[in-house]
Amino acid sequence: MHFVNAKGILTGARGVYGMNIYRGCTHGCIYCDSRSTCYHMPHAFEDIEVKRNAPELLEQSLRSMRRRGMIGTGSMSDPYMHCEKDLQLTRRCLEIILEYGFGAAIQTKSDLILRDIDLLEEINRKAKCVVQMTLTTWDDTLCSMVEPNVCNTRRRVEVLEEMHRRGIPTVVWLTPVLPYINDTMDNIRAILEACRDVQVRGIICFGMGLTLREGDREYYYAALDRHFPGIRAQYVRNYGNAYVLPSPNSAQLMECFTDFCREHDILYTPDACFGYMQEFPASFEQLSMFG
Numbered sequence: 001m002h003f004v005n006a007k008g009i010l011t012g013a014r015g016v017y018g019m020n021i022y023r024g025c026t027h028g029c030i031y032c033d034s035r036s037t038c039y040h041m042p043h044a045f046e047d048i049e050v051k052r053n054a055p056e057l058l059e060q061s062l063r064s065m066r067r068r069g070m071i072g073t074g075s076m077s078d079p080y081m082h083c084e085k086d087l088q089l090t091r092r093c094l095e096i097i098l099e100y101g102f103g104a105a106i107q108t109k110s111d112l113i114l115r116d117i118d119l120l121e122e123i124n125r126k127a128k129c130v131v132q133m134t135l136t137t138w139d140d141t142l143c144s145m146v147e148p149n150v151c152n153t154r155r156r157v158e159v160l161e162e163m164h165r166r167g168i169p170t171v172v173w174l175t176p177v178l179p180y181i182n183d184t185m186d187n188i189r190a191i192l193e194a195c196r197d198v199q200v201r202g203i204i205c206f207g208m209g210l211t212l213r214e215g216d217r218e219y220y221y222a223a224l225d226r227h228f229p230g231i232r233a234q235y236v237r238n239y240g241n242a243y244v245l246p247s248p249n250s251a252q253l254m255e256c257f258t259d260f261c262r263e264h265d266i267l268y269t270p271d272a273c274f275g276y277m278q279e280f281p282a283s284f285e286q287l288s289m290f291g
Ligand code: SF4
Pocket: 024, 025, 026, 027, 028, 029, 031, 032, 033, 034, 076, 077, 078, 109
């Protein structure tokens, strides 16, 4: 882990913003796209870059903004990875988001987010908060191979349940689905049923498959060799160096996914899910003009 003073913290415009307090991640997911060389990370992926001045930068930005909106975090690195436990930078940024009346859309795989549930509840009461969890693998043993350094899927579902109990809406990322590993009907159905039981608002799924590119691919293949001997050869044979690797079961799994979501009134197109997460309550925006 190393510390830097960043020049800026927020990206985006017109009420939809993004923020990454950390760079790199210690959760060890074998398929992580953020490892790809196209992101030009100048340090090892697990040597986390900590933007120590993130709270100050965020406060400066929010103070000068005329339009409130949703602030998303977690797209490139998990805001609740291990170092957050002590550093509490995500927590401090949430306090600032609350203070300035913005909304938050947080994506994580970690149950550490429960530490901040009071804050999330407050943000949701004052503006809007959406908690997003990624669920890929229902089986505990398989999950510990695919996402080794973070709590398992069942625990993440418990987190979603607790969020729902507190009135905080949730969205699940059902991605990636790994060919020949977790691309089974049993796995997808178990995740969908858990989502229904804890009443998630939407499920984001870009297709039943995986993407791989330089940097990410090498790491993934090394993990396949460790945990799933022989599968790498199947990948090389069937996909070559393709960026998109659809599961051979993609059509049936997608049909199951869309039918299930329609039946249970769960948002399931990426547009609908992102639209829901990015929408900032108009009534609050009007009030805030006079606030
Ligand atoms: S939690 Fe997200 S950023 Fe971290 S290793 Fe896993 S996929 Fe990558």
